[in-house]
Every structure is written in C-alpha cells, then in structure tokens.
Amino acid sequence: MPAERTTLVDQLKGGLDAPICLTWELTYACNLSCIHCLSSSGRRDPRELTTAEARGVVDQLAALQVFYVNIGGGEPMVRRDFYDIVEHAIASNVGVKFSTNGYFIDAPAARRLAAMDYLDIQLSLDGVDAATNDPVRGEGTYAQARRAMDHLAEAGFGPFKISVVVTRHNAGQLDGFKALADHYGAQLRITRLRPSGRGADTWHELHPTAEQQRDVYRWLLAHGESVLTGDSFFHLNALGEPLPGLNLCGAGRVVCLIDPVGDVYACPFVIHDDFKAGNVRDPGGFEHVWRRSELFRSLREPQSAGACASCGSYDACQGGCMASKFFVGLPLDGPDPECVKGYGETALAALSVQATSVPRPAMDHSKPTPISLTRKPVGAGQRA
Amino acid sequence: MTVTLDGAYAVDAQVAIRPEPFGALCYHYGNRRLTFLRSPDLLDVVRRLDEAPTVADALRDAGVAEHRWPTFVTALDSLAASEMLHAR
Numbered sequence: 001m002p003a004e005r006t007t008l009v010d011q012l013k014g015g016l017d018a019p020i021c022l023t024w025e026l027t028y029a030c031n032l033s034c035i036h037c038l039s040s041s042g043r044r045d046p047r048e049l050t051t052a053e054a055r056g057v058v059d060q061l062a063a064l065q066v067f068y069v070n071i072g073g074g075e076p077m078v079r080r081d082f083y084d085i086v087e088h089a090i091a092s093n094v095g096v097k098f099s100t101n102g103y104f105i106d107a108p109a110a111r112r113l114a115a116m117d118y119l120d121i122q123l124s125l126d127g128v129d130a131a132t133n134d135p136v137r138g139e140g141t142y143a144q145a146r147r148a149m150d151h152l153a154e155a156g157f158g159p160f161k162i163s164v165v166v167t168r169h170n171a172g173q174l175d176g177f178k179a180l181a182d183h184y185g186a187q188l189r190i191t192r193l194r195p196s197g198r199g200a201d202t203w204h205e206l207h208p209t210a211e212q213q214r215d216v217y218r219w220l221l222a223h224g225e226s227v228l229t230g231d232s233f234f235h236l237n238a239l240g241e242p243l244p245g246l247n248l249c250g251a252g253r254v255v256c257l258i259d260p261v262g263d264v265y266a267c268p269f270v271i272h273d274d275f276k277a278g279n280v281r282d283p284g285g286f287e288h289v290w291r292r293s294e295l296f297r298s299l300r301e302p303q304s305a306g307a308c309a310s311c312g313s314y315d316a317c318q319g320g321c322m323a324s325k326f327f328v329g330l331p332l333d334g335p336d337p338e339c340v341k342g343y344g345e346t347a348l349a350a351l352s353v354q355a356t357s358v359p360r361p362a363m364d365h366s367k368p369t370p371i372s373l374t375r376k377p378v379g380a381g382q383r384a
Numbered sequence: 385m386t387v388t389l390d391g392a393y394a395v396d397a398q399v400a401i402r403p404e405p406f407g408a409l410c411y412h413y414g415n416r417r418l419t420f421l422r423s424p425d426l427l428d429v430v431r432r433l434d435e436a437p438t439v440a441d442a443l444r445d446a447g448v449a450e451h452r453w454p455t456f457v458t459a460l461d462s463l464a465a466s467e468m469l470h471a472r
Contacts, residue, residue: 008420011406012406016404016405017402017403017404017405018402020418065400065402067400067409067418068416093413095413095416117413
C-alpha cells in the first residue's frame with residue numbers, strides 16, 4: 001500500500017474519528033436468563049433511552065458515518081419500538097445487525113425482516129442440540145431458535161448468522177454448527193466466552209480447556225474467512241500462524257458499547273465504572289464521548305506489555321482480552337486468563353491463594369431467582 | 385477485473401467512504417465488506433476516479449509521483465476485487 005509508514009494495526013490503536021464496530025444494547029429486558037449473559041440482562045431498566053432519544057442516537061451515528069451498528073440487549077425485539085429504531089437506522093444509512101434469541105421471529109416477523117435492506121440477523125445458539133444448548137440458554141431455547149431459523153429461511157431472508165459462544169460443552173461441535181449453518185444457507189459466527197455479566201460466575205466452569213482452545217484455533221485456521229469471529233480469538237495467535245482479522249483489542253479504539261441507559265463503555269464486555277467513558281445524554285453526545293473522553297484517549301495510548309514483555313509471543317497475542325483479565329481479577333498488563341502458554345493459569349492460581357477482591361460487573365438486571373417455598377433437605381456434599 | 389492505468393472506474397453507488405487520520409474507511413452496504421484506504425493520497429485518488437477520464441489522469445491530478453503509480457494501481461485493484469470500484 002502507498003505511503004505506509006506504520007502498520008494498519010498501529011494506526012487503529014491510535015483511534016478513529018468514529019468507531020468501526022459499535023454495539024448498541026437497546027434494553028436490559030430479556031425473556032431468557034442465559035447463564036453466561038455478558039450484560040446480566042433480565043429486567044428492563046427504568047432509565048432506558050426513550051424512542052425519541054434512541055432515534056437521536058441514530059442521527060448522531062449517521063452524522064459520524066458509522067456504517068452499521070450491532071444491536072443487542074437483553075433481547076432487543078422486546079422493545080415495542082424495535083422496528084421503529086431499526087427502520088430509522090437503515091433509512092439513515094446506518095446498517096443494522098441485530099442479535100436475538102429468536103423468540104419473536106414468527107412467520108409474519110420473518111417476512112417483515114426479509115423485506116428490509118441492510119439488515120443482518122444473528123441468532124444465538126450455544127449447542128447443536130437441546131441437550132447442549134438448553135442448560136446454558138434455558139429450557140426450550142434450542143427448539144425456539146430452530147423455529148426462528150425455519151421462519152427466516154421460509155421467508156427468504158437470505159444468509160442470516162448463527163452466533164455461538166464457544167464453551168467447554170460445545171467446543172467439540174464446531175463441525176456440527178457449520179453443517180447446521182450450511183443447511184440453512186446461513187453463516188456461522190463463533191465468539192469467545194468472557195467472564196462478563198453473569199459470565200463472571202459461570203466462566204470458570206464454562207470456558208474451553210487449553211486442549212479445546214488448540215482445537216478451536218486449528219479449526220478456525222482450516223475454515224478461514226468463511227466463519228465469522230468478531231476477531232475475538234486473537235489471543236490464540238500465540239499458537240502460530242495468525243487467524244484472519246484484526247489482531248488487537250479494539251476497546252475504545254475501534255469498538256465501543258452504548259448500553260440501554262445511554263452509558264458508553266469501551267467494549268460490550270466491560271460493563272463496569274472503570275470502563276465507562278460517558279453517556280450519550282451528556283452535552284456533546286456520543287461524538288464528544290468517543291473523541292474526548294479521558295478513558296478512550298488513554299486506551300489509545302501505547303499500552304504496557306507489563307508481565308508479558310519478556311514473552312516472545314506478545315506481538316502475536318497482544319496480551320489478550322482486557323475484559324477477560326479484569327473480571328477474573330488479573331492485572332490488565334499481564335497474561336490473559338486463557339493465555340495459550342499457560343501463564344494465565346499460573347497467575348490465576350497465584351490469585352486464588354491471595355485475598356484479592358475480584359471486580360464485580362457494575363449492573364445486574366437479572367430476574368430474581370425463584371425461591372422454593374418448600375425447604376429441601378440438605379443432602380451429603382451439598383451446601384445449605 | 386484488473387485495474388489498468390488507461391482504464392476508467394467509478395466508486396460503487398453502495399459504497400460509503402469515511403475519512404480517517406490514516407486515510408479512509410470504505411464500506412460496501414451490499415456485500416458488507418469493510419476496506420481500509422491506507423493513505424490520504426489514495427483517498428484523494430479514489431475521489432477523483434469518477435470524474436477522471438483514466439486512472440493515470442486521477443493519479444496525475446492528485447499529484448502522485450509517477451514512480452509510485454504501480455503501488456496505487458495495486459491498491460485500486462484490490463478495491464475492485466472487493467467490488468468497491470467498477471469499470472465505467
């Protein structure tokens with residue numbers, strides 16, 4: 001390329017005038033209670049943006065030439081103004097890709113969605129069968145997601161996306177997911193599990209083993225750009241040949257999150273005050289937050305490799321994912337908890353013998369856990 | 385399609401270009417592809433393509449020294465391969 005003095009990744013680390021990839025969670029309300037939900041969603045927050053405010057956010061993004069937004073939640077389709085917001089975005093040249101559990105995609109909804117341009121749909125599925133999927137996403141969710149896929153296919157939506165969070169239980173099913181996507185003419189997207197939201201409590205049991213990570217890496221290398229990843233597996237690049245995509249943490253540099261109450265965070269996986277840059281309701285709006293917030297400016301400064309500086313793989317993995325380190329209590333300038341060299345495990349083991357407090361996700365909109373009225377006998381090995 | 389110096393090209397109607405400090409981002413709303421224009425000079429050339437009779441004219445008008453033209457042609461060629469540009 002002409003006049004190239006620094007690498008593209010170096011240029012992106014310095015930040016952009018507007019994000020490339022912006023996630024906008026429309027609501028904390030959700031009909032499901034997935035055990036790894038990155039935003040601890042369940043109940044609507046009374047402070048959520050109104051329809052007029054949401055349309056205003058679209059106008060701000062359009063003025064910044066944000067090409068598309070990733071809409072999520074919660075379950076975005078539970079908002080009564082969901083179509084209003086989506087249609088306003090598309091009419092403003094802000095393309096929409098939205099994530100959904102599929103419960104609200106019946107035949108008429110599928111036909112309505114299929115008629116819209118510049119709209120992509122990501123259906124969440126975390127197992128190739130109900131036995132794998134439902135323990136994570138809830139009873140009946142596998143069947144419901146498949147029904148939504150059937151409706152989209154029937155309506156001629158075209159290549160929707162099947163979005164999988166890779167866990168210990170489904171890491172061996174990647175061929176099965178690919179076959180399912182191929183069956184629908186859909187595109188498979190797999191992303192990395194983070195200890196964010198309710199995932200903070202389930203990550204230790206759900207995250208893939210070191211051996212599974214190596215299998216995922218080899219599988220991704222073999223499938224190239226035909227499988228989407230949101231570039232979320234760049235920590236695996238320390239295993240050898242780099243995976244397709246940008247090899248960097250994009251938080252506050254090329255990505256960010258607008259949450260349902262308008263707070264702007266560095267990425268969708270760090271809903272915590274330490275990573276909150278401002279609010280779209282502040283004077284100057286989103287543009288001011290993106291360009292001027294102290295937090296985002298500091299994330300765009302060169303970052304210290306810290307404890308990873310002496311590891312020969314730092315250039316390959318960039319120290320991994322900031323959110324993953326943060327919510328397991330590891331320092332941000334050290335190894336990722338899933339470091340493929342094993343340094344993360346060592347650091348985690350060291351943490352567990354210290355009395356360190358691990359940061360908690362800032363917001364919890366989980367539905368109250370149903371309390372059983374009849375007291376169950378406490379059996380051997382169970383805690384009271 | 386292979387971009388040549390004497391060919392005439394236009395930016396696809398479904399493409400949006402957003403200037404950035406390093407050059408620009410190009411997004412194709414149809415195929416959803418995102419491409420980086422990795423220098424302000426290249427952005428200048430791309431913006432002149434619609435009007436210029438040939439690629440060589442666009443390069444000359446943008447003040448690009450002739451010894452750099454081959455790298456620009458290569459960059460334009462990759463834009464054409466991702467359907468950002470088409471022959472006119």
